[in-house]
Amino acid sequence: MWRFCTYKPEETHRFGRILGQFAPAGLCIALTGELGAGKTLFSQGMAEGLEVEEQVTSPTFTIADQYFSGRLPFVHMDLYRLADADEAWERGIYEYFDGEAVVLVEWPQIMLDDLPEDRLDIDIKRRLDDDGAEWREIEITVHGEHKWLEEALAYGENLIS
Template sequence: MEFLIDSVEKTLEIGKKLGELAKPGDIICLTGDLGTGKTHISKGFAKGLGIDDHITSPTFNIVNEYHSGRLTLYHFDVYRVNDPDEIYAIGFDEYIFSNGVSLIEWANYIEELIPNEYLHIHIKKVPELGENFRKIVLTAYGSKYDYIKELKTC
């Protein structure tokens, strides 16, 4: 499923709708170049879960936990991870196999650690259409994520 969007607000809205549809144990993997909008998707996702905390990318912590929504959100940023063992050291399996939702920015850096079933969101700039245009591609790996079909109304 693909979306062509032209604003931060629309990026946030897609994230919010995904957060509203999310289920316990979901794993959401975000990929894309720097500045494409991964953190905006994350902010919208948190809103969709009912989390009003200020969402920032956990670049130096690896993971931020948010417990104030209808589901706990584990927000990972693995951009600075040099070795997958660093992720295991923080208890990665305990997070992703919990009843919370794991949202992983730069998931391509730890592909070998991601379970077979997850939702992949890839964001790409589309400069030929304008500075703010992004193509957001959602790919569900596993029937658990069939709920993305409900996003056609975006």
């Protein structure tokens, strides 16, 4: 497990960007964190790292947005509005895992057991200093082999607090 701190929105964005730059085809990321934690900001950073040209917005109403302009296809999901795994099946969520696309799933809790076993779980927690300053704790739990991640994190060492 890896743990990082970011002290500004730009740092969370940059952290996503570094992972996007190194992300291999077929990568799945389950991204958790309360509202306002920084999930969308992180996702936008990842999209930039993947060289997605479009502006990436929150897919809360569309459930899944696909972008094909980058280095790899990028699928950005937000399952917040789905009731359960059955509804995810009905919505065809599983068809997005085509082996090539990098799939980032916000609010993955309803279908964690059905996501690819080989994935990264990333949790962003909002923290407050004694003096009221906000920061974020980003925790990465690695499932399976992800050698690229060490490379990415080593590359980002000076960039990430």
